[in-house]
Every structure is written in structure tokens, then in C-alpha cells.
Amino acid sequence: MTGRTVRAAVLPLLAVLGGCGGDAGRDEVTVRFWGMGREGEVVAELVPEFERRNPGIRVQVQQIPWTAAHEKLLTAVVGGATPDVAQLGNTWVPELAALNALEDLGPRVEGSAAVDPADYFPGSWDTNVVDGRLRGIPWYVDTRVLFYRPDLLAAAGYPEPPVTWEAWRDALRRMKARMGADRYPILLPTNEWPQPVALGMQTGAELLRDGGRRGNFRDPGFRRGFEFYVSLFREGLAPAVSASEVSNRYQEFSRGNLAMVITGPWEIGEFSSRVPPEVPWATAPLPGPDGPGASLALGASLVIFRGSEHRDAAWKLVEFLSEPEQQLRFYELTGDLPPRRTPWESPVLAENRHAAAFRAQLERVRPLPQVPEAEQIVNKVFEQGERAARGQASVEQALAALDREVDRILEKRRWILDREAGR
């Protein structure tokens, strides 16, 4: 029957395809690497050098768009189909660690020459320590600083960028007075969580209490930051709009309709290409309640999966990508900032005046709570922030709702921790 003959022809084809792409020979090892976004594209350019230095190891890079990355990773872990090495946004590290999917890299670091913990920015390194164990090596850092128009700021009476909240608010008020009623000096998209979270954490407050069991949002410290955030909207200094409602922030910035945004290192490249050269712009660390403030320790790490069959080869790749020269090359290709101090001393970065603010900020960064629910929790923060900013709720109501929702999110974690503690 035709069906049968077709099947007889097709199954071997499938078998061949299934086997294709695996290890070519017995002594050659293929390390599978999952990269996301632009970094996934760029890593393929660094790979030939690694393969040259490590004959016998081939690297196969798979690119995954950020929009699908989270589900692809979790599905792969659950399905037992993980790669060897992956780039992991560091808010996901605790999640995969809770699944027991990541190898403990502590022992490997101790014996390693390439990876020197002391060289890394502490805030960044800490984002990879979950329950006392090291689950990833920081690959690049991302933190948020001010991008601003120094000329507009100077015209408002601030030749140097503000370093305290009071000065910041004063500068914004003055710029608003010069701009007019329907212009806003600072853009804080209401659907972005880094801004309210960073401001809330600048007072030293923790987002969670009780061993990561409950929300801590009504803590006076967090409340101060949250109130400051909301006040910027209430005073008309920031428009209550989401990121998608602003069609072209670079244009507004260039025209002087916008003087400040809080954003990350990739914008250095964007601003350089989209803002006309005659328009001055600069970066500065975030102002804090009483002096230079802290920002968020974000970024991505390199992790090795426990299900990998080539963990030693995978570690070699991680070491390679962690070398200062490779990190510098990586920076040149992507604009992502190195998480260790040595590459920063190179002229490429040391003399980059826009990156200088990031360098200063990186000494004052704080990690998010190391719980699997971290991403859900910070998304709730911006939702309540949006409500308060748009006047749909008071600060008290928003913070109470936030605690309620976060407690609900953490309910399972509480149950498990309590059960383990034998309470």
C-alpha cells in the first residue's frame, strides 16, 4: 500500500535528521549554547576564536527571541531537553535554580584562573547566588541611569546633574516651568518596572520580608521611594503614559520636549545614532534620597545545565566568554557592559564619557529578590505604580494592594518553606 511504502521511506529520513547535527566524531564534543536577542547573534562571532583555542570542541549557537525565551527555557527544563550553556537574564536564575536545573559553579570557580570573583562588581555577582550557591557567572550587566540634556538642565540652573531627590525634583520643576504646561521634562513609562522598583530600593528597603515569604511594600523605606515616584506624575513632571504610547522618544528628546529618561546601556548606541550630533546629551548616575543613589543589578549570566553531558567543555566556554579581552570584544559588538572591573580599565571603556556614569553606578547596584517569582512581583509593582500615577488609587491603596497581590503570588513558596522548616 502506498502509505506503507511512503512510511518506509520517511522513517529512515527522520532518523537521519534526528541524528544529524550531533557529535561528528567520538573525540569531538559539541557544546550547545542558547543565546537571546542581539547577544545570541553576536556570540557566533566570538565562537571561532574559542574553537581555535580548543580543538575538539565545537559550539552550536541557537538564537532565541527574547519574547519566547522564558517559555522555551522552562519548557526545555521540564521536558528534559536543555542545552549545555545558556544566556539567562539574571531574574531567571533563581527560577531555574529552584527547578534544580543549574549546576553549582562554586567549585569550578575556585579552581579557575579566568573567573576571579573579586574582579566582579559585587551587586552583579550576588544576583547569581541563590540559597548560598553560585548558579551562574555574570556575562554582562545592565543597570539604569539618567540620560539627559545637559543644556536644558544647565539653563534650569543645574550645570551639574542632581545627586539628591530634592535637587532632582527641583531641577525638573524648573525645566517644566521653562517648557510649558503640556511638556514633561522626564519620561517614565508607566508599564516599566525598573523605575519604581529602583526608586523604592534606593532607601535600602528590601522588596520582600520574612525570608522572601511576604511583600514588604508598606515598609517606610519602600514607601518613601514609591511616593517620590508617584509624585513625579502627580506634579505633572512625567506624563502618565506607557512605552507604546510614545511614538519616538528620541525625536522628542532632540526637540527639547523631553529632557530626561531612565534607561540602560543599550541606549548609548541608540542615542548616538538617532539623536542628531548637534544635540548634546549625557549620562549620570541616579540621584538618591540623600546622595548618589543605588540602581538595579540587572543583566545576564552564563549558566550550565545539570542535564548537560558536556559540562567540562561547557565550563571552558564560560571561562572563555568571561575573559576580560573577550568581554571587551563583546562590548564592542553589542554595547553590553562588562560585569568585571578589568575590562573597564581599557581605553575603549575608560575614555567613553557616556559609559562613565554606568561605571560609577555599578558600584552601587542592588539585586532583586532571589526568588523564582521575582519577575511576577516586579511586574505587579509597575501595575500598582501605574494606578497610583494615573490617580486611580492613593499611595496607601496601591501599596496595600501590592502587598496583597505579592503575598498571593508567594503563597506557594511560603507553604513549601514552612513545610521544610517544619513549622
Add this chain to the structure above:
Amino acid sequence: MTGSRAVKALLYAQLAVGAVLALLPMVWMVSASLMPAGEASTFPPRLFPREVTFEHYVALFTRLHLGRYFLNSAGIALAVTSVSLLVNSMAGYAFAKLRFRGRDRTFRLLATGLVVPVQVAMLPLFLLMKQLGLVNTYWGVVIPGMASIFGIFLIRQYALSIPDDLLDAARMDGAGELRIFGSIVLPTIVPILATLAIWTFLSTWNDFMWPLIVLSDERRYTLPVALANLAGEHVQDTELMMAGSVLTILPVMLVFLFLQRYYVQGVMVGSVKG
């Protein structure tokens, strides 16, 4: 008569407008796929390329390994089609012509399955596949598609019309049921088998959600999944994405165009329920 001529003209005009609307997106798709990079994102938008280039097709096959995804899709679609033809036709015939205890009850139970959205099953099915070690494998994609309630219905509907005398005569001669199936039934239902084969091939080729969930290694991606993945990365490369879309649609379009007689007949038969 002018009245009827005017009516005819109106009808043809409506048909023509409808045809343009139906085909325009795909015409633009093909056209844009042949445009040099960036030309599809101009204002005013162009319907036809200024100069034709195949660079995107070349890029898809060389840089982006589309050939591999093509083979994956083809292999999976062929495997599912061939197995399901056999499996569904046997069951459909049994429901139509064999008398056995609980036939109608089982059939009704099967029918209820049609109302259940297939996505309800996907979560536990994934966990089941994990237990069987079939996650991220071709079999993980193939196996759930090997039998389909709709296919059984289609075969049964058609098989109902096989004359009983024919079958009884064979039984009188002492032929076993499987012999009867192979030598009498299958040749008789070849038209509906063709329809089912085309239908299964098309729906397996076009399937998206389940392969998306089951396959994590991109080397095993089917075309639709790979295309969606590319779309996430290459949002700006309009022309490249259009070429990818053309390549994804082309096989099913060809299968349909050459075999549409069977396919259309099947749709119309499928609407006859009993």
C-alpha cells in the same frame, strides 16, 4: 437581454473584486520577497519590485538553514499522513460496516471529543510526552497526530455507502475481515483516502502550537515554528520574512492546486453528517 447582461456584469465585477481581495495579500507577499532589502518599507508602498532579487531566498537557505526546517516539516507531515491513513480508515470502516457491541455508544463518545478544544489536552500531553521521553523529538510531534476523530468520521461517512452485498459475498467465500478490508474496502474508498491524505498533510504541515511546545532544539523545528522564531528576531527584515512565508506556504499551495478536486470533494462530503 440587457437586464440579464447587466446582472451578469455586476456578478462578474463582484467576483473580480473578491478575487483581488482574496489574492492581494499573497501577491504582495511574493512581490515583497523579491524586493531588495528595505524596498518593502517605503512610502508610498510599492506593489511590484523595481528590480527582482533572489537574495533573500538564498539567505534563507544558506545562512538561516531553512532547508532543514523544510525537511523536518516534510518528514513529519508524510509520517503522520501515511500512518493516519491506515489507522483512521480501519476505524472508520469498523464504525461504518462492522457490527459490534457498543458501536453507537463508542461513536457518540468519540463525537463529543470534537467539541473539546484541542489546547485543553496540550498541558498534560506535554507532561506525558516528558514521561515517555518524547519531548524535543520528531515522534513527540508525530504521535499525537496519528489518529484523528475527524478522519475517522470522514472515512465512516464514505464507507457507509459500500454495498453490504459486496462484503457479505466475500465473507461467504470465507475471506477474513482484514482480507476484505485490504482487497475490497480500500480500493473502494480511494477517493476519500486521497481527500484525507491531502487534508492530513495540509493540517500537519500548517500545525503550529503543538510543535512550538514540544520542540526546543531549533534543528528540529518545523517551518511554521522556525518562521515564527525568525519573525521574532528579524522584525525589521520585511523582505526576508516574506520570502520565508512564501517558502512555508508554497508546498501546501502546490499540493492543494494539483489535488484540489479531492480536497474540495472531501470538504463537501465532510459537511454531510449522519
Add this chain to the structure above:
Amino acid sequence: MLEAPEAGVAAGAPARTSAPAAPRRRFRAPGEENRAAYVFLAPALLLIGVFFFLPVAAALVLSFTDFDLYSVADPANVRWVGLRNYARLLDTPLFWQAMGNTLYFALVGGPLSIGVSLAAALLLNSRLVRFKGFFRTVYFTPFVTTLVAVAIVWRYLYHTRYGLLNYVLGWVGIGPVDWLGDPRWAMPAIILMAVWKSFGYNMLIFIAGLQAIPEELYEAARIDGASALQRFRHVTLPQLGPTLLFVGVVTLIGFFQLFVEPYVMTMGGPLRATTSVVLLMYEEGFRWWRMGYAAAVAFVLFLVTLAATLVQLRLRKEEG
């Protein structure tokens, strides 16, 4: 749904034998025929049982637990929570928004798609028209295409600045619409695309149904002096009753399962305007791994689909 009388026998299928008048003589012992039947049925029923019905039943069970990422790590981390997932989703605004979006899509897009199909079928059924086969093929083509591929094409057609649609609208003076970025227009955009893609299938079914209407009925109506519109209302529509029911049920079931379009074109946005129930289920289940909760979402969808089907059947029964 399956006991409803058929619309008519389509051209090409062999004529059905009449209902058996007398019981057939058996040439096999009942036991033997049973055994043979089991052999024939076993592969299909086994596959469908294990890979469809079993997971569906498991989904129901899952929906009563708090199965999530922690449970995947350690099976002991699962609790029976009864109806809590259902209570929670009824209490979640996003769920209601997804349900609303899905109903909007199904109850606007469904009838629209059916209407266009019927209109096309009427055009193609007209005696005055030649090249029927050609037009039928052309109209059916969108249905055959891969949804992911056309969703990507339409995403570009909907581009605010470079898309063909806004360009053509510009000719009649309608300002550029941000189809996929404006929460008011995103779902209509998806509906339009879905109608375009799906109308061919029902068109074929309607053609079969129209061809089965006896010409004498139209003749009688014409003799009675009925206009074309009256003939349509009093002959065509009633005769198409069972077909309309079939088409309605099947189309609605399909439309309730909206997933690929929002996944590829808008990721459920903007501002969640295109998040459908299935997309929500996918996010909860595969992005956040809250499987118990996602299973509850899936089951609610099933219940809604079932309700819609039963309502249509009931309406038909009351008419006929």
C-alpha cells in the same frame, strides 16, 4: 450536532444505500465480528484515548490542584485545592479581558466569516456565472495557507506607515490607523485577517448546500411572484438551515480557539486587547508554568464552547 439531518449529498460521493428494510443475514458469528472490530479499532482508539482523552481528563484533575514550577521540581509540592483555581480566575481581571476579547472575536468574526462565505457561495452558485472552478479555487486559497506565514504577511500589511491597507485607505481620505498598536483597532484587525483566511471553507459547504436545494422550490416561489430577496428569505435560508447550523457550530468552535494570530502579530497586546483565552492559557501554562491554573482556564474555555454549541443546537430545534 451529528444527529442533525445532512444538508444534501454533495456531487462526487456515491449515493447512500437506502435504510435496510430487513435484517441482514449474518455470515459471521457475533463474537468473531466483535473481535475483528476490536482489531480494526484498536490502533485509532488507543492513540486517541491515550493522547487525547487521557490528557483531557488529566487536565480536569490538574485544574483542581496547584501544580506549578515547584511541583515540577518536586512532585511532593502539589496540593489539592478544589475550586480555588476557578475562583481565582473568575476574580482576575485579565481572565475576563481575555474572555471578552475571545467572545468579541468569535461573535463578530464568526458571523462575519459566515456571511462572507454565504455571499461568495451565492455568487458562485448563480447560473449566470462561468469559470466557477477558477473563482472557487481563488477564494479557497487563503484557507489553505499556513496561518503563521499569513499572520506575518498581514503584520506588514497593517504597518502604520508602509502597509498597503493604510495606503489604500488613504485614497479615500481615511487617516493612517495604527492597526496593531491601537487597542481599539487591534482586534478588528485580527478579525479582518481571520475572516479573509477562513471564509473559503464555509463557502464550499454552502455551495454544496445550495446545490442541494431543489429547483422546483425556486420555481414555485417565482410563480408566486416572489422577488429575489423574498426567494432568498423564504426558500434559500430555510433550506440551508441544517447547513447553517453545522457551519455555525464548527466556525464558532474554531474561532473560540484563537491563538496563532495574537501570538505572532501582537503578543496579546496592545494593553492586552488581543489576549485570547487560549493565549492566556499558553502564557500561564508554558511561560509561568502555573499548570493547575492554566488547566482551569482551558476547562472554562471548553465549557463556554460547549455552551455555545448547545445554544445553537437548541435554537435550531426550536426553529425546525
